[in-house]
Amino acid sequence: MLKKKLLILATLPTSFLFISCSGIYNFYESQPKPENKSLLTNVKFQEFVNSVFSNNELQKDDYISNQINLNLPKLTSELKYSLIFSRPYFRFFKDQYTETRQNSQFTIHSYLSKNWLFLLENIDKLSFIFNPYTGRFVKNANEEKINLLKDTKIKISNKNFDFIKIDREADQFDKNSVYYLIFDKNKFIRFTVFETNNELKTKLDFNMFVLEDQIADNFSFANAIENWVKSEEQKYFKDKLESARENLTDDFKEKKSELEDKIARFKSSSGQSLDSDDEEDEDGGEFCSLERLDLCSDGAKAILLGRNRRAFATTRRNVSVTNFQDIDTNSEQNKSSQEISDANLELAELEEKYKNDLANLDNTVKNQLFNEKNDLTSSNFFSNITTDISSFNSPYKFHKYSLYSIDLEKGSDISAKPEESPKKNSTFMDNYSKFIDEKLDIKIKNETAEEFNNRRVFEFIFQTIWPNNENKKVQFFNTYYAKENIEKLEAEWKKIQEKLNNTDGPDFEAAIEEYKNFVDTNWLFILERLDKLRLDFYKWYSFPDQFNEDGSIKVAHSDEFKQLVKDQEDLTEPFYYANKYLESISEGDTSRFVSNYKDLYILKQNTLINLRVDNSGSEPKVSLNPFVYHFPKTKNKISAKVLTEIFHQALYHASQEAYHDFENDFVKKFRYNLPAQMFFKEKDEKK
Incomplete structure (x- = not known):
């Protein structure tokens, strides 16, 4: 921990600098801190913190001290x-990454529970994504289609907030209290607080409700x-209780039923009537039993009624009306009766x-739910309660957004326009400038815009395949560009x-299969010579x-749509690229959920080229989709985001x-x- 008395919870976040940085950098050294603008100096925020801790100054000071001394870069x-x-709001399928995802979910829930002050201090560094889905990727019918929203990813612009407390x-x-933190006048985040045995539990929700319009009565x-x-x-409790x-009854x-069958077998083997409940010993004496408690002493009654089961197990004997002594255990009849x-x-x-269990069932289920609610670091009903809002009939129009990322990362889309450099006098930028490889985000002399974009797309691909491993990249290039290898590929x-x-x-x-195997593994051979290739139609x-x-x-698709596809005429003319330069690249939706797998889509004119990178093994596996979309x-500009979201789901x-x-x-x-699936052909080859 950084043992510094700071009044600001600030961090210099680590980032994937895909475009302007040559790698990933972790800042663990102490850095100069900017001027104190902590939320702790804000009166409203102080009021909120005081309310959470119920003016318990000692507990509050301990928590704030802990938050101030966090290793913020590491935490970020x-x-x-x-x-x-x-993602805490999605249930994942079991695969080779299950354990890693479970650990990730534990980390996320732990931070939302234990480090909420840090998160509120850096709330403007959090990104939230439009999330119309429930926990099983089922779209909420009450949510509008994603294309109707102006912004699918949003941030909170003003860290200051109002709050509403509901006891x-x-x-x-x-x-047991709930707070609703209101940012930017229309963004609501739920915050829960409960206390048991002087232990305070808190949790910041990962979902945010965004009103379309500001309202007078928040x-x-x-x-x-x-x-x-x-x-x-209440529904959850009733369902749990009924279950x-x-x-319990089953x-x-x-x-x-097992015991009744057992009793019937004993009676049958001893020759007793199955309907006979009163048994006699060889001397005609009746036995103290559950059916004849009037023949039992107080001690025997206690044993038979289960108050002293263990004692009875070691001393169990047939009890006569006159005494409570052992009888002859060698008698087969006595044994059966026993x-x-x-x-x-x-x-x-x-x-x-x-x-008894039935009478106490309400309390048993309540205790189970109490323990579940207390487990703030797990994904459970209470921690995910705002994920499925399909049954919420709101009096106002709103949309649900969910926590997506932390810090101001550059997006994965690489556009044609280079980003403007921050001003020279930026204190924030000064802390990063020594780590930035400036040659990566400026144009080379006489480089056209098309060449600039093409270079950046390839740099993005190389960085994805060989993150921070220049030696492996050089080895690949030396092998690939060897004269004998190029001649062999050609x-x-x-x-x-x-x-x-x-x-x-x-x-x-059969030729298509051979073609697919070649293109799948020789991705660079294809991508570098698009100007020599054309696209021929394969199928819709x-x-x-x-x-x-x-x-x-x-x-499956509807029958009407299948017929529509079937009725389409094949394309008879090939498609030619104007040049070899790639325009932009973006990550598909699958990349959001698997960290070692990148699903990349390269835009080139009205086509999308799909490149997949799997870094889960010791060596990266790169494959190029043999068919181009x-x-x-089309009468609109192609959006890889829209396509990949639908494809992923x-x-x-x-x-x-x-x-x-x-x-x-x-x-x-x-x-x-x-879309049509097209395959690569040489320009000078005729179909």
């Missing part, structure tokens, strides 16, 4: 990379949310336990091109049908709604029309 890095690998029923807590909106939260908690009651019935008596006793205890490519000439021949599909693209394990259809009938999560979005939004509303 941990949270940043946890958010890259996992909840104490229940099992000594204190309390009415906050109170509406909280009333909905209460109703969801617990069913499980378990009781199963054990009771077994029946034991089984009856066990059955009585089972019935008594079931009765010869192999020429043979494949010859086989692709006859598209109607019986061997065309649509999502494939996906099936359940039993063979039934899981998700071409939009010959449809193919990765088998979302039927994404199939419909492709049919209605992508093809029609966005006016992209149907």
